[in-house]
Amino acid sequence: MEYVENGRNPDIYTREFVELVRRLNHLTRGKMHAFRDFRDVLAREMAAAMPEVKEDAMRVVEETGGKGPVLLGDEEGKTEGR
Numbered sequence: 229m230e231y232v233e234n235g236r237n238p239d240i241y242t243r244e245f246v247e248l249v250r251r252l253n254h255l256t257r258g259k260m261h262a263f264r265d266f267r268d269v270l271a272r273e274m275a276a277a278m279p280e281v282k283e284d285a286m287r288v289v290e291e292t293g294g295k296g297p298v299l300l301g302d303e304e305g306k307t308e309g310r
Contacts, residue, residue: 268294 231241271289275282
């Protein structure tokens with residue numbers, strides 16, 4: 229409200245706000261992808277180092293939206309576009 233009351237163009241405010249939201253969404257998306265990849269690598273390495281936790285690691289990966297075969301090093305388990 230102050231922006232308009234101070235005689236500034238609300239279209240400029242809207243454009244700047246949309247650009248800010250777009251940048252933050254891009255940053256958040258990058259963080260989500262990084263955490264997803266880290267989850268897969270961590271689960272795969274844990275399963276390789278400690279075979280007794282392999283089933284638990286696979287369950288965690290699957291319950292957090294990942295693919296189980298990633299633990300086995302199966303390239304088919306990865307989705308394209310990642």
